[in-house]
Amino acid sequence: MRDLNERALRAKDKTSNLGLDIDLDTYGSEPVSHSYVEDLDALSEADKERMIMAGIDAEETERSGTYVQKDASVIYSRSRQEGIEVIPIIEALKKYEWVQDYYWKLVPVDTDKYTARTQLDLHNGYVIRALPGSKVVYPVQACMYMEREGLSQNVHNIIIAEEGSELHIITGCATAAHLQSGLHVGVSEFYVKKNARLSFTMIHYWAEEMMVRTRSAGIVEEGGLFLNNYICMKPVRSLQMYPTTHLVGKGAVARFYSLLVGSPESQMDIGGRIYLKEPDTRAEIISRAITNGGNIIARGDLIGEVPGVKAHLECQGLILNGGSIHAIPELEGMIDGVEMSHEAAVGKIAQDEILYLMSRGLSEDEASATIVRGFLSVDIPGLPPQLKAEIDRAVEQSDKDMSM
Amino acid sequence: MLQIEDLQVKLGDKEILRHIDLEILPGEIHILFGPNGSGKTSLLMTIMGYPQYRVTGGKILFKGQDITHMSVNERARLGIGMSYQRPPTIHGVKTRQMIEICAKEKIDVDALAKKVNFSEFLKRDVNEGFSGGEIKRSELLQLMAQDADLFLFDEPESGVDLENISLIGNIISELLQRDFRVESKKTQKERHKERTKMGLIITHTGFILDYVTADKGQVLFDGSLTCTTNPREIFRCISRVGYEECIRCAT
Structure with missing residues (x-):
């Protein structure tokens, strides 16, 4: 941990190559604490309504577990199915040694000032794990909710689908209706073990002046499947993310889908990168972007390192009412015998x-x-x-x- | 009734329809013949109201209303429906949804789809990867849901395999109230009198004539309508001597 802190300290002013640079000092509000609730029903109607927009069901019907964090406080964390674990990460780091095997193992802590801040001023996050062979009946839901004006919410999530398991997660990020500005920094690390299936669907429901930086990476072992869906259709001031996934086992599959709507004044820079490192791995990145006056950069990068891999990238954009869409699809075939393709189109209806x-x-x-x-x-x-x-x-x- | 009077139409700068007069009475079916590029599709698109077909003279009346400058959807609501030859694919819109859009009220989409052997396609994006014959069945299904009063068919049989041609022919016949297979206590005369649906059908192959009893045939040649007579007679004439010779009877 000390080593991580040292590396983070060294990177605390390191700017990111992508996205406009954010002055972290602007988001200096101290988090206020929110008390834990025994029942999600105890949340205010206004909060519930915002969460529903981000896919979070307060009734927990058809959900296998729930994690809700408000600003820096975990207010609810519960698994409803045996074999599925939902644990706040600070608690998990204290209680379980195995968490260390996954903590900052895919995303380097010194990537940039955002990862550094997440290490140095961690506001919790979740560990969600499906034990070997466990299959969720319903999705697990997680919500990062922001209420405190001017707060930087720094969270770290670890998601593990153990061998032969099946895990579906819906995660919503939302802000209170009154919130004007804030920063959300989220680090997520995904581990999909042998023959496991993980789907991760993220729905963002931000406030107009919100800044968002997420740093995430995943690894998929032999025969594993990782579906990563990202939906952001609400205004956001500046959003930048470029999740990376490594397919490291034979036959591993990753598919990224993103649906974006850029409102006026919104800046979105969203990508996806998948490394195909073993034979028979498959990757697909599909994005659909619509702008109504916002600026959207849709990136995608597929890297085929061995023969016998298949990868496809698709960026489609519609400009409806001003704004811009910049599609940047990249394919890197490093050897004979890769099959990689992309199609990109930007236009009108x-x-x-x-x-x-x-x-x-x-x-x-x-x-x-x-x-x-x-x-x-x-x-x-x-x-x-x-x-x-x-x-x-x-x-x-x-x-x-x-x-x- | 559809009444077209001295209609002149330009596509871009090109004059494509010249002084067209056409009258389709309630219950009547007309067949439109003509070589490639003669303006047949343009005539249908103009009746449907596609804005790129610019009416430079004359007018179109439907059910007594001047629809010459009406928008496409107003015409659809008034009871005009068209079966396209090459409709666009609409990504993410399922055929089932499209059928629901066509129907003004709630309908049994599955039952309707079954009739045209199209149940399997309901979950597919409309026209996505459809073969020529599949497009025809999809179009027909949409028209069945729409239940228009004037049906415009642009080559409904082209690209359709032999297995489905009688299916399509019979459904068109049924839509246009010409299905003699329907059990009815009414006499043919009474049924004839009750016919209100109108049809304007473009055909190249003439196959459709085996299934649909049409009242009149017309030949469109170089943007002008020429002969108006029994459609079978026109078809035989074209088949034997070709369009150029055939239209001489009118000139």
């Missing part, structure tokens, strides 16, 4: 599609909305129905905001 729908009776606005909704509705194989429903709901919701 096709007139012939609008007219086609109009000839079936829809008005021009209805037709556009239908096409936009379709654009954002991506089939994600392997995703449980509850999560599919949450994504659909986020899309429906964004639809109401996009009155064109």
